[in-house]
Amino acid sequence: MAKYNIGGYIFEDENKAKKAAKELKTVEYILGQIKDADEKGVLTVYKKLLNQRLFSTEIGMSFLSQLRQNLVSSGAFTEADIPLVYSLDDSDVKSKENHASSVQSTKNEEKVENKSKAKKEKADKSFVSGGDDHLLAEIKKLKLFNKILLILCITLLLCVAGMFYVNSTINSPTILNYEEKLIDKYSSWEQELTEREAAVKEKELQQQ
Helix, strand or coil, X not given: CCCEEECCEEECCHXXXXXXXXXXXXXXXXXXXXXXXXXXXXXXXXXXXXHHCCCCCHHXXXXXXXHHHHHHHCCCCCHHHCCCCCCHHHHHHHHHHHHHXXXXXXXXXXXXXXXXXXXXXXXXXXXXXXXXXXXXXXXXXXXXXXXXXXXXXXXXXXXHXXXXXXXXXXXXXXXXXXXXXXXXXXXXXXXXXXXXXXXXXXXXXXXX
């Protein structure tokens, strides 16, 4: 089995060795940041590293232990002021709890997202359905309006036709013919009356 030497520590597991190599780079970066810091600044960084539980291999844990020992040796703080380094077992438990919490949070977010999508789809369907009803109502109104306009147009056409008919009747030759017939009839009545008057006069003369 292959063995990996990382920072003086031997690792048989490749994944753990890769993790240790990353922690070694992190340790080197932190050392470069705190080299000019005072004891208070170093203590602040130390506490942040504990809270973040950034390290989980022997390299990172030994760095935390050495950092705490340096703070104690500085005499600027009591041991009570400097928190103890967490154990790897506690870190594993905490990591599992965080992972479970993260999974549960992801599931809850997916449920909320699915509910939100379902509500949105329902709202969209309702909007489309409402739009169809509104469109049908508008079509019915337009059809009714068209019927009313058609009736009005027909009525106006009939009125115009009636006016043309009346006008043509007034000026038609039929009225003139009727007038001539009345004159002829009046003339015949006058002639008949004249003849009767003449007959009556003739009878009167005979009786004398």
